[in-house]
Amino acid sequence: MSVASFAEMSARERLAAVVDAGSFHEWLPPAERVTSPHLAQLGVPAAFDDGVAIGRATVAGRAVFVAAQEGGFMGGGVGEVHGAKLAGLLRRALRDRPDAVLILAESGGVRLHEANAGLIAVSEVMRALLDVRAAGIATVMLIGGANGCFGGMGIVARCADTVVMSDIARHAMSGPEVIESAHGAGEFDARDRALVWRTTGGKHRWLCGDCDALVDDDAAAFRAAAVAALDAHRPMTLEELQRESALLQARADADGDNADAFELWSRLGVAEPREVPDLDADALRSRRPAAVAALAQGAA
Amino acid sequence: MAGMETLNFAFDGGRPLAPFAPTLVGVVASGNLEVLVEPSDDTGCRIAVDTSARGFGPVWEAVLRDFHERHGLGGIAVAIHDMGATPAVVSLRLDQAIAAIAGDA
Numbered sequence: 567m568s569v570a571s572f573a574e575m576s577a578r579e580r581l582a583a584v585v586d587a588g589s590f591h592e593w594l595p596p597a598e599r600v601t602s603p604h605l606a607q608l609g610v611p612a613a614f615d616d617g618v619a620i621g622r623a624t625v626a627g628r629a630v631f632v633a634a635q636e637g638g639f640m641g642g643g644v645g646e647v648h649g650a651k652l653a654g655l656l657r658r659a660l661r662d663r664p665d666a667v668l669i670l671a672e673s674g675g676v677r678l679h680e681a682n683a684g685l686i687a688v689s690e691v692m693r694a695l696l697d698v699r700a701a702g703i704a705t706v707m708l709i710g711g712a713n714g715c716f717g718g719m720g721i722v723a724r725c726a727d728t729v730v731m732s733d734i735a736r737h738a739m740s741g742p743e744v745i746e747s748a749h750g751a752g753e754f755d756a757r758d759r760a761l762v763w764r765t766t767g768g769k770h771r772w773l774c775g776d777c778d779a780l781v782d783d784d785a786a787a788f789r790a791a792a793v794a795a796l797d798a799h800r801p802m803t804l805e806e807l808q809r810e811s812a813l814l815q816a817r818a819d820a821d822g823d824n825a826d827a828f829e830l831w832s833r834l835g836v837a838e839p840r841e842v843p844d845l846d847a848d849a850l851r852s853r854r855p856a857a858v859a860a861l862a863q864g865a866a
Numbered sequence: 867m868a869g870m871e872t873l874n875f876a877f878d879g880g881r882p883l884a885p886f887a888p889t890l891v892g893v894v895a896s897g898n899l900e901v902l903v904e905p906s907d908d909t910g911c912r913i914a915v916d917t918s919a920r921g922f923g924p925v926w927e928a929v930l931r932d933f934h935e936r937h938g939l940g941g942i943a944v945a946i947h948d949m950g951a952t953p954a955v956v957s958l959r960l961d962q963a964i965a966a967i968a969g970d971a
Contacts, residue, residue: 576893578890595888595890596888596890596900596902597888597890597902597904606870608869609869609870609918610869610870610918611870611894611916611917611918611947611948611949612894612916612947613893613894613900613947614890614900614902614945614947615890636893638893638894638895638898639893639894639895
């Protein structure tokens with residue numbers, strides 16, 4: 567069977583590949599022209615969907631709400647309308663109670679052209695996502711686009727029940743170029759791709775417990791992971807949050823002197839850390855240390 | 867709208883398509899464009915272009931006239947958001963949109 571690269575797909579192609587064929591019903595589709603009120607003033611063309619498609623669909627016959635961010639448009643940046651579409655989808659989920667909300671994330675974070683509105687929008691998305699999760703509706707982030715999932719959307723991702731990543735996907739707060747700009751190439755060389763991936767890539771997130779399911783860059787694998795996550799819930803009880811906090815503190819202690827990823831993996835108990843970049847997702851799955859597996863869903 | 871140019875074209879004649887849903891192809895990205903094709907009550911073919919590359923009106927006119935002559939479609943409204951796509955990419959996106967509509971029918 568041929569592999570369809572999830573990273574190479576547009577947002578709408580990804581969406582079609584993850585949900586049941588023909589099941590997607592879009593809200594605020596392109597023809598409604600709900601576009602950015604800010605970009606034209608800056609001389610930048612708008613997108614008919616403001617870079618995100620939202621709607622309802624089924625996955626394995628189960629009712630879901632779904633959003634897909636288009637990384638090609640402004641790096642998937644969250645503007646006012648884009649963010650309102652995400653927040654609106656999540657609030658509607660509270661009312662209509664689908665089995666899950668899937669977000670196919672590809673975003674550099676807040677769209678700087680409309681930064682204040684975008685920042686507010688991202689905070690509204692976080693709040694709405696946590697409300698949905700607290701209501702017992704599974705929240706699933708599927709991260710596999712070439713632009714990664716950074717900034718505000720990086721935080722949104724870690725608010726969800728389940729994070730699915732491919733080995734070529736990236737997830738972090740500040741992106742590599744941002745860190746280099748702020749602290750210099752001596753601190754972080756954004757052109758060192760090996761460094762970038764072992765600091766933000768899917769394998770690193772998996773080994774550290776930030777990613778719950780590591781898959782190949784294959785649309786069918788993302789769909790399978792989405793199906794598996796439809797009933798995965800991370801309870802938001804005080805007890806659970808305290809348990810997670812203790813695990814995160816232990817991980818931070820292991821990284822005390824800001825070790826390079828190789829050293830951190832070693833301290834966390836990953837055998838032969840130098841082999842990690844050359845392993846495929848299947849081979850890597852058995853290497854996640856128990857201590858961080860406890861942070862993730864469906865501990866391996 | 868500083869920095870952006872809006873162009874409007876209308877081509878007469880052409881055969882109407884079977885009823886179809888609004889169809890979007892492409893992405894607004896560097897060197898790329900998105901094309902939204904919708905049914906129109908007009909008999910001709912109307913095309914509206916928002917582009918970040920100013921001063922290419924005659925090239926747009928040639929590329930869009932070529933599209934109309936090759937497909938001969940009427941009763942459609944085409945809206946384009948362009949971020950500096952080359953003429954060949956524009957032609958391919960327009961063909962892709964028509965192919966997508968035919969695939970839906």
